[in-house]
Each structure stands twice: as structure tokens, then as C-alpha cells.
Amino acid sequence: MLEQAQGRASESVREKAPVTPRFALRLPVARLSDPRILAGGGFLCFLVVVAVAAPLIAPKDPLEQDLISSLLPPAGLQGADPSHLLGTDDLGRDVLSRLIYGSRTALFVAVTAATLACAIGSVLGLLAGWYRGAADVAISRLVEIWMAFPPVLLSILLVAVLGPGVHSVIAAIVIIDWTRFCRVVRAETMSQGARDYVIAAKTVGFPRLNILLREILPNVMPIIVTLLSLEMGIAVIVEAILSFVGLSVSSDVPTWGGMIAQGRQILHEGWWVFAAPLAALSATVLAFNLLGDGLQRALDPVRQR
Amino acid sequence: MTGALLSIENLSARSRGPAGVPILRNISLSLERGRIIGLIGESGAGKSTVAKAILGILPAGIAVTSGRIVFEGRDLAALNERALRRIWGEDIALVPQDPMTALNPARRIGAQLTDGLRLRRGLSSREADTRALALLEEVQIREPRRVLRAYPHQLSGGMRQRVLIASAFALEPKLIIADEPTTALDVTVQKQILRLIKSLQARHGTALLFLTHDLGVVAKICDEITLLYMGKVVAQGETSEVLGQPRHPYIRALLAASPRYDRPHSEFAPVPDSVFESMRAEILASDTRS
Amino acid sequence: MNNSLAVIRRLVQSAATLFGVGIVVFILLRVVPGDPTAMMIGPGASADDVIALRARYHLDEPLLLQFFGWLRSALSGDFGTSISLHRDVMEVLLSRLPATIELAIAALLVAVAAGVSLAVLATLYDRRATAGIINVAVGLLLAVPDFVWALAFVLLFGLLLPVLPLSGRIDPTLDIPFHTHFILIESLLTGRMTVFADIAAHMVMPVLALAIPLAAIIARVLTASLSEAMEADYVLLARIKGHSRLRLVLQEALPNAIGPTLALTGVQFTFLVGGTVIVERIFAYPGIGNLGVDAVINRDFPLIQGLVLAFGAIFIVVNLLVDLAVTALDPRLSHA
Numbered sequence: 005m006l007e008q009a010q011g012r013a014s015e016s017v018r019e020k021a022p023v024t025p026r027f028a029l030r031l032p033v034a035r036l037s038d039p040r041i042l043a044g045g046g047f048l049c050f051l052v053v054v055a056v057a058a059p060l061i062a063p064k065d066p067l068e069q070d071l072i073s074s075l076l077p078p079a080g081l082q083g084a085d086p087s088h089l090l091g092t093d094d095l096g097r098d099v100l101s102r103l104i105y106g107s108r109t110a111l112f113v114a115v116t117a118a119t120l121a122c123a124i125g126s127v128l129g130l131l132a133g134w135y136r137g138a139a140d141v142a143i144s145r146l147v148e149i150w151m152a153f154p155p156v157l158l159s160i161l162l163v164a165v166l167g168p169g170v171h172s173v174i175a176a177i178v179i180i181d182w183t184r185f186c187r188v189v190r191a192e193t194m195s196q197g198a199r200d201y202v203i204a205a206k207t208v209g210f211p212r213l214n215i216l217l218r219e220i221l222p223n224v225m226p227i228i229v230t231l232l233s234l235e236m237g238i239a240v241i242v243e244a245i246l247s248f249v250g251l252s253v254s255s256d257v258p259t260w261g262g263m264i265a266q267g268r269q270i271l272h273e274g275w276w277v278f279a280a281p282l283a284a285l286s287a288t289v290l291a292f293n294l295l296g297d298g299l300q301r302a303l304d305p306v307r308q309r
Numbered sequence: 310m311t312g313a314l315l316s317i318e319n320l321s322a323r324s325r326g327p328a329g330v331p332i333l334r335n336i337s338l339s340l341e342r343g344r345i346i347g348l349i350g351e352s353g354a355g356k357s358t359v360a361k362a363i364l365g366i367l368p369a370g371i372a373v374t375s376g377r378i379v380f381e382g383r384d385l386a387a388l389n390e391r392a393l394r395r396i397w398g399e400d401i402a403l404v405p406q407d408p409m410t411a412l413n414p415a416r417r418i419g420a421q422l423t424d425g426l427r428l429r430r431g432l433s434s435r436e437a438d439t440r441a442l443a444l445l446e447e448v449q450i451r452e453p454r455r456v457l458r459a460y461p462h463q464l465s466g467g468m469r470q471r472v473l474i475a476s477a478f479a480l481e482p483k484l485i486i487a488d489e490p491t492t493a494l495d496v497t498v499q500k501q502i503l504r505l506i507k508s509l510q511a512r513h514g515t516a517l518l519f520l521t522h523d524l525g526v527v528a529k530i531c532d533e534i535t536l537l538y539m540g541k542v543v544a545q546g547e548t549s550e551v552l553g554q555p556r557h558p559y560i561r562a563l564l565a566a567s568p569r570y571d572r573p574h575s576e577f578a579p580v581p582d583s584v585f586e587s588m589r590a591e592i593l594a595s596d597t598r599s
Numbered sequence: 600m601n602n603s604l605a606v607i608r609r610l611v612q613s614a615a616t617l618f619g620v621g622i623v624v625f626i627l628l629r630v631v632p633g634d635p636t637a638m639m640i641g642p643g644a645s646a647d648d649v650i651a652l653r654a655r656y657h658l659d660e661p662l663l664l665q666f667f668g669w670l671r672s673a674l675s676g677d678f679g680t681s682i683s684l685h686r687d688v689m690e691v692l693l694s695r696l697p698a699t700i701e702l703a704i705a706a707l708l709v710a711v712a713a714g715v716s717l718a719v720l721a722t723l724y725d726r727r728a729t730a731g732i733i734n735v736a737v738g739l740l741l742a743v744p745d746f747v748w749a750l751a752f753v754l755l756f757g758l759l760l761p762v763l764p765l766s767g768r769i770d771p772t773l774d775i776p777f778h779t780h781f782i783l784i785e786s787l788l789t790g791r792m793t794v795f796a797d798i799a800a801h802m803v804m805p806v807l808a809l810a811i812p813l814a815a816i817i818a819r820v821l822t823a824s825l826s827e828a829m830e831a832d833y834v835l836l837a838r839i840k841g842h843s844r845l846r847l848v849l850q851e852a853l854p855n856a857i858g859p860t861l862a863l864t865g866v867q868f869t870f871l872v873g874g875t876v877i878v879e880r881i882f883a884y885p886g887i888g889n890l891g892v893d894a895v896i897n898r899d900f901p902l903i904q905g906l907v908l909a910f911g912a913i914f915i916v917v918n919l920l921v922d923l924a925v926t927a928l929d930p931r932l933s934h935a
Contacts, residue, residue, distance in 0.1 A: 148616065149616055149619040149620065149623070153623075153907070153914075155870070160876070160891065160892060161895055161903065161907065163895075237742075238744075241744050241747070245746055245877050248877070249877075249880065249892050249896075250896070251895075264750060271754075271757055271758060272758070275754070275758050278754060279754060282747070282750050282754065286747055289743070289744070290743070293741070294742070
């Protein structure tokens, strides 16, 4: 039986050998036209453009205070000023401009934090799931203890310890959420590792690192990409919560969370200050989730309904 | 055929879609009260499809194209699920093939047995339990009380099949369809189960449609036999006649192919391909004719 | 006998995890950049006051000694005094914990009821439009975290439909004495229905904000499990016995589908408890979650330690309960 398996393995290896080894992502391009991906991805592209071009498209300076024009309602309502499309807050600052600049913080934190958490978690997950043994035991135990902490409290704690600022927010998100990637990637790595051709490759004697990079990783990538999208949505929320509580960036940089906190105080006098960033936040999170959901369906044929 | 309990008249079915193939070809069958008909055929011959058609649970991909299934004067093929539900369990019951998957692993045996009794007969749980105990004793289960409280995974395959048989007889139906009830069991257990089914059938006077691919089983307990091949009735009649004076080459070949346990060194003669080919040709030819 | 050994092993594991949590918290708070005493002292304090304060909190001793000191007092239930509230940490925690527990349990019950009902409905009407609508709705609900729901409710009920109170736990004008801090249960058990109604009204929005994401997850996972279970042979056999579809879903499929859902619910419940931190904040609800934010802003170390350990303990207990429940519910595991 073993000789048969070995014979089969060396045959398949010989068949594969002539092909130039390349890091293939194996994305089925056809299925990427899923409406979820288009809707979510489309909105996010739009958001990226807005964030990058903020200085060009924001109608006013987000920090400019004008106490004469404070608490102006959005365009279309009585008493509105057309130069302030979404009205002004209690200090006379233009809501739309603050909203646009707020997207910068949101996206920056989302992309940076999620990517870092993904990188760390995925690497550890791959190592634990592929090499097993002592590394796996250590990493799994670490993850277990880590997950006993309430995420929100821990993030607040970390930011307080590290001092307020964007770097702390990112660090907090990375430190908390890498476990999510680690767990899933580890499980997926183990299940990929149990497949016939992988076992065959191991038996033939391919260096394990090679197998990991060339066989396992491309098949685990779809899940990683999906999780990454979802994680960005989570990161946006965490940043919003932290800036809501006042622990994120310094108060002169406009953030959606900060705007929401401020808006809550003046809810009856200026509900738009509360509603606009809430809507932006919801739309962004929804977009990330739609994108992640769509990617999951497109990249995993088994789970397609 | 007015006296019959179940009368299948020219039943044909095919798979849906443009590439549909015939699954059942003009099958007719008549089952009298209290009689046992063996519906015999190899895998894929259409036995299960006939059973599903009778019960009204044909898969979505198969449709009845013509014929009637008359049970006590009503055409079952024309009834909707609500009407069928009244007949299920009460008048027609099923003994399924695989005892391992046919019982709910999360519920106790007693609960599954007394389901119908409490639902249809309005018995209290104590009354239903008593009745269930009696049923378990009838199927010769020792320690019926323990089995009543047990979960399916705690019982052997043979015991589970007995439970399923008891469940089928619980509401005293007029017709029981037994879908290869011994196929999934050990050979040693098969004989016991067969004898059990036969004695229960005789005691309750239930009509039995017995699906099997084993001629030996048929010879032992069936009054009549209907032999299927490729969805078509190849031979039909009293067992003693069909098997005793085999006219069709398929039957002769089948009889010759059955291993004879009393003559261990006799030749094992599988059914020759020629028999299959000629049957196939004939059936396909009659397809194009009709 | 196998079972009790496994239970004991789980308990030991849980204790070890809790210990690990304690260590991490301790280390985190001791390696803080910046002088913790700076926050604890008012302006105009003399150098002697600073020295006294540092001595009182053992801040100058070697780290290991500090840890053992802390451990010894922790095991005897003494978590020190809250710097910002000037009260015993244990006493503060115990007085605020019941509020959060009531909120979390209420949210759990609502989530389970809603989630299971939605899943059963989606399975019942499997082939009709209803199931599709439910699936899409659940998908949308899933995407919105409790934080956003809480804010949305503030907007909805604060501005558009001001029928529910927006903050606090009970109307401050209702000056009723209570024996315990479980005022919702106590008012119900003692028959003070108007008080009960008032407390419940205060709980509606925070409970809903916490429950909706959990309900959506339960609905999603349970629907998938139920559809799978409905394909089983024993369901077909039960159908042939004449049972209605509702009976099939509830009696045959549900007991088999509930296992994985239960495990997931347990995990997600711990997230729900974590969510109380911000939801309580938004609704000014006096539980331990609300306490957490202030404690961190004020750098109130003893309180922070106590809080993190309290949350950690809740998590571990819930995980333990879920493990036990899952084992108990699967007859194959308990009746081997």
C-alpha cells in the first residue's frame, strides 16, 4: 500500500515538475461578479477615493469653527445654508467635511490594523497547523488564554496603557484580533494538510516548507482574504468605539466615533451631527461584511448555496 | 381488479428534464389483503421507485407520466401531501432499509415508538408505553423495558430493525412496504428477522410488499412475486409457479446463480451477459414502439 | 465515571486560564509608561505624600514581590481600594455586577428565543419566499454590531419615538428600597409591578442592542444545521408516519441540530458580555461595563484589575457551562 502511494506520489510529482512553480492565488475570476462583492467592493473603492482625495473634495476646513453658523441643519431643511450640505455642529464646523476627513482615520486604521493582525495571526496559524507538535501546543494555549479577555475592555485597557493615539488603536486591534486569524488558519491548514496529495508529497520527501508555501498556502488564501475583509469591518467599529470614548486620536482630528459622541450630547438640537457619522459608519461596516460574505461564497465552492 | 387492496395499473415514470430516461415502464401489480408480494430485482431495477411512488415521496427529479396507484379505491398519485398524511402510518407503513440511519439518535426508542400511538390514537403516555412494551415483546426483544428507555446507538443493528418493524405494525396498517429490511443485517440475523416479519404479518393479517434482490428470501416468505428489470415487469405470478416452473431465461439464470449452501462445492454460475443483453434490447425496443 | 474526571479536568483548566489572565493583567498594568501615581495625587501634594502613596501600593518593590503580594490579597478576596471611587474594589464590583448580569441574561434569553424562532420559521417555509426573506434579513442583521444598534436606538427612541427612557436603570424619582442589587428580579418577585415595568423599560434598548447580533448568528447557524438534519433518513421515516412539518422540525430535527448552535452561542455570549462595556456606556447603565471605561480613563489600577478578572471569570464560567451542556445534550456522549 505504501509503495503504491509512493509510486502514485512520485508520478504526480513528475507530472507537476515541468511547470514553473509560481505563487498562485487561485481566484476564480468569473465568480467575482457576485452582487455582494460588487456592492461592497464598489462602496469601499468609493470610500478610498474620498479618503485619499479628502483635501481636494472637502468643501470646508474640518477644524474651522464658526460660532455664528453653529447648529445649521442639513440642506433642504429650514434654516439651512447651502454651503454646509450636511449642516454644522455646535462649534460651527462643517459636518460633511468632518465626515470626509473622518473616513481617513477609519480606513487607515482598518487597513493597517487588519493587515497586521492578519499577517501575524496567519503566520502563527500556518506554523501551528502545519508543523504541529510543541509549536502547536504553545500557540494554541496562548490563543486560549488570549481569548478569555473581553475584547472591548482589553482594547480600552491597551489604549490606556499605550497612551491615546492612532498607533495605540492599531496596536490594540492587532494584539486582540490576531487570535481570530490564528484559529481559523490553523484549522484550515490542518484540513488541507490531511489531503491525499499533500500526504503524498510529504512521503516522497519534499521539504516541508516548500509544501507549505506551494500547496497549502494558496488553498488557505481564500479564507484569509475573506477574514481580512471582515476584520477590516471590525477594526472600523473598534476605532469608532475608542474614539467615541475619547481614547483614540487627538481631539482635533475628526473621527466618526468622536462625532457620534459629540452628536449624542446635542441630539435634540442637532441630530444630524449624530446621524451622519452613524450612517457612514454603518455603510462602511456593511460594505466590508458584504464583501467578505461575497468573497466567501465566490472562493469556496462547497459553501455556495 | 376490484377486490385488491393495492392495485398499480400501468404505472410509468421518467426522470424530469429534456434528457429524461424511463425509470418505470408500464408496471402493473395487484396486492390482495393479507397477502405478501415480493418485488424483486437487482439494484436500479426500480423497486425503490415503485415504493416511493406508492408512498408519494418520489424525489423531485422523477415524475409519474401515466398510470394509477389505487389503494382502497383511491388513486394515491393524485393526492396531495395533506391527504397522504392521513393515510401514512394508519393505512400504509414502511419498514426502511437501513436501521442505522432510520432512527433518530437524539430521541429515546420509546418516544419514537409511541409517536404514532399518541398522535393518532390519542393514548396517554402511560397507555402508549404499555402498548409499546407489548410491541417490543412481539418482535422478540428481550428486556423491553430497558430498550424502551434506551437510545438507538445503544442497540445492535438487529435490535434496531426489530424496533423499526414494531413501529411499522404499531398502528395496525393495512399495508406494509418492507424496503429490503434484511439487506443491512448480518446473515445470521437475517433469517430471524424474516421469520419474525412473516409471523407478525400472519398474526395481524397485514398485506406486505416486500422489496428485495434476494431470491432466497422471496422463496421463503412471499406468496406472489413480481420480477423487475430496468423498470419493467419481466415475470409475475404465484411464487411456486414462477420459481417452480421458470419460463423466462432471466429467472432460470437467477436460480442457477443463487449460491446453494447445501452444496458448497457446486459451481457458481453468474447470470450470463447474453440474458441481460437480450432483455435490454427487448425493453428498449418496446420503449420506441410505445 | 469518565464524565466526572473530564469535568474536574475542565475546572482545573479554567482555574489555570483565570490565573493566566490575572498574570497578564498584573504585568500590563505594571509596565505602563508614565507614573501611575501622577493620576492618583491631587495637585499641591508634597514629595512625602508621593512616597507614602508609592509605599501604600507597593510600587517600589521588585515586581515579583508585588505580584505575590497581590496574589495573596486576591485569593482572600481583597482587591484593594478603587483610586477613583475611594471604595473597596470587591464591594464596588459586587454592587454593580447584578445590573450587568440581568442585562446579559435578558439579552441571552431574547436572542435565543428570536434566533430559534427565525431558524424554525425559515426551515418550515423552506421552499417558499419566506425563507429567502428571513435569510436576507438575518444577513443584514448580522453585519451590524451591538455598538451601532445601541446608537441607532438612541436616535430612534431618543428623537423620533421618545417612548423609552434613554439612560439609567430606574426612574430616579422612584425611591424604593431594595435588598439586593438584582432589582429587576426582586421587584418581580415582590409583586411591585409598576417598579418592575419601569426597570424593564430601561432595559429594553440595551437588551435589544446586545441581543440582535447574537440572535442573527443563532438564526444563521441553526437554519443551516436544521436544513441538514431535515435531510436525514429518520426525518423521512417520521414524515411517512404522518407527522406535520412543524412536528418534524421541532421534534425530529431540532434535537439533532441544537448541538453546534449551543457551542457557538456560548462563545458568542462571551462577546455579548464584552459588548456590555460600550452598550452600558451609551445608555449610562450602572453595570460593571460602564465602570470599565471610567476605570481605564482614570487609570484606576485596582479597579481595572478587579474588572478584568471579573470579566475573565464570567467568560470562563460560561465556557465551562457550555461545554457541560453540550456533553449533556448529546445522548451519544452521556449514555455511552
